[in-house]
Amino acid sequence: MVNELLDVIRVDTKPDxxxxxxxxxxxxxxxxxxxxMAKKPFDRLRDPECFAMAHIDYGTVVWPGNIDIAPETLYDRSDAIPVGEFKSFGPVGPKYQVCNPLRKMGDGDWIIEVMLIESGEKAEYRLSKIHQDPAAI
Incomplete structure (x- = not known):
């Protein structure tokens, strides 16, 4: 839970x-x-074009038709993605950089794109594993 009210400064919508x-x-x-998406007023956002119209106003995400979500709700009910952090696969494994969230899994975990430092190759990795991996030294 956030102790202070933080404004949202950027939003990107995804088709999922x-x-x-x-x-x-x-x-x-x-x-x-x-x-x-099945609840009012959010049911009006099921049209992908409408959902994609999300933008920032007064520090939170809003859509046409006076639909918005409080920034504290967005923060408290979202998952942190350590984008840009460098980690290691376990204590002695290869190093990688955390990139972008790709999709949510049925079990609630997220698939995140990571980039292997040595090769530049990109791979998909579970967020729960990223949180367990140590910071790269």
Whole structure:
């Protein structure tokens, strides 16, 4: 739970009804809108073109038709993505950089794109594993 109210400064929508958010403290998080899409007023956002109209106003995400979500809800119910951090696959494994969230899995975990430092190759990796991996030294 956030102790201070943080403004959202950037939003990118994805076709799977997720919002990729950047907060004013630089933290990047991903918010899954799917559970809200059957509820009013969010049911009006099921049209992908309408959902993609999300933008920032007064520090939060808004859509046409006076639809918005409080920034504290976006923060508290989203998952932190350590974009840009350098990690190692386990204590002695290869180093990688955390890139972008790709999709949410059925079990609630996220698949994140990572880049292997030595080869530049990109791979997909679970967010739960990223949080367990040590910082690269």
């Amino acid at each position: 009804y997720t919002l990729h958010l950047t907060f004013e403290n630089g933290e990047q998080r991903v918010f899954d809108m799917t559970p809200l």
